Amino acid sequence: MNLTNFFTGQSTSAMLVLWIMTPTLFGQDRPLRESPTNSPDHLGPGDHTRTVMAGNQKRTYLVHIPKGHDPKKPVPVVLALHGAAMNGSMMVWFSGLTKKSDEVGFIVVYPSGTGVGPFLTWNAGGFKGKMAASKPDDVAFIGKLLDDLGTVVKFDQKRVFACGMSNGGMMCYRLAAELSDRIAAIAPVAGTIAIEESKPKRPVPVIHFHGTMDTFVPFDSTKSKSPSFIRLKGVEDSIRTWVTLNGCDEKPKSDTLSKDGDDMKVRRKFYGGGKNGAEVILVEIEDGGHTWPGMTPPASFMGKSAKNISANDLMWEFFQKHPMK
Numbered sequence: 001m002n003l004t005n006f007f008t009g010q011s012t013s014a015m016l017v018l019w020i021m022t023p024t025l026f027g028q029d030r031p032l033r034e035s036p037t038n039s040p041d042h043l044g045p046g047d048h049t050r051t052v053m054a055g056n057q058k059r060t061y062l063v064h065i066p067k068g069h070d071p072k073k074p075v076p077v078v079l080a081l082h083g084a085a086m087n088g089s090m091m092v093w094f095s096g097l098t099k100k101s102d103e104v105g106f107i108v109v110y111p112s113g114t115g116v117g118p119f120l121t122w123n124a125g126g127f128k129g130k131m132a133a134s135k136p137d138d139v140a141f142i143g144k145l146l147d148d149l150g151t152v153v154k155f156d157q158k159r160v161f162a163c164g165m166s167n168g169g170m171m172c173y174r175l176a177a178e179l180s181d182r183i184a185a186i187a188p189v190a191g192t193i194a195i196e197e198s199k200p201k202r203p204v205p206v207i208h209f210h211g212t213m214d215t216f217v218p219f220d221s222t223k224s225k226s227p228s229f230i231r232l233k234g235v236e237d238s239i240r241t242w243v244t245l246n247g248c249d250e251k252p253k254s255d256t257l258s259k260d261g262d263d264m265k266v267r268r269k270f271y272g273g274g275k276n277g278a279e280v281i282l283v284e285i286e287d288g289g290h291t292w293p294g295m296t297p298p299a300s301f302m303g304k305s306a307k308n309i310s311a312n313d314l315m316w317e318f319f320q321k322h323p324m325k
Helices: 003-008 012-026 088-095 097-104 129-133 138-149 167-178 235-245 311-321
Strands: 046-054 057-065 075-081 107-111 114-116 119-121 155-165 185-189 206-211 253-256 266-271 280-285
Touching (some): 057 138, 075 097, 075 138, 075 167, 088 097, 088 107, 088 155, 097 107, 097 311, 138 155, 138 167, 155 167, 155 311, 167 185
Parallel strands (some): 075 155, 155 185, 206 280
Antiparallel strands (some): 046 057, 057 107, 266 280
């Protein structure tokens, strides 16, 4: 979300409408089976709710175990982080990742940030002084989540990936920088770097999706209207940061994912040659808005979404190439 609008309340009413409309737009919300924390039983196929304590807060996350899951076989995990003024349940329908999970067999996890009611955010960085000090440690929360998940399902510790929308994409960048010993690769969508410094313990491959006409998190940071107490990097700066951190080639190779006659042009830039095979990819959607490529945006104010590509397909293809090394 546009953090200026979010903190001044201008977008909160719009997101209230989005929250109310979500079940209608994406399908009726299915009941989630509550799985008591520290239950000795392994989770079976379907949807589950888990709770963990992070600091002095009780935090929740949703888990989808794919159809045909073999409890004896360690499988990949994809963390799907919602945008500002959303929650884990909304991210289920916003991203469509549950369908992809069932198709290919990874576990998808939808954590919720903190805040009031359904209007939750992640401490992805970007704040200073007292505002920064008052924010929860969401990196520690994700670590606790993975610890808890490991008690109820067998997953591959070398194949834990993170993707996220907007503020959730920003949180992906923070996880790559501060939890690189557990996060194999990331896929931010419409979210840039918000922390001042990134010091990963290992190279972390990145695939970033961004629309050139995103008015919430602008492609060009010079066009951002964020207040002075919030600092975000632009798309190109975020990409350059991780190209340097991963030791990738400075000059990218590129191709076009869209076809002649498509409504929206989509370009892909590859920065390869990184340490331990790491690479950085930017998927640039011409005229794209603040949307999840391949999915229909729930409201027109979010802008146009590319239907000629699928973020879910592309990020899964990328994740398969980049287990932790």
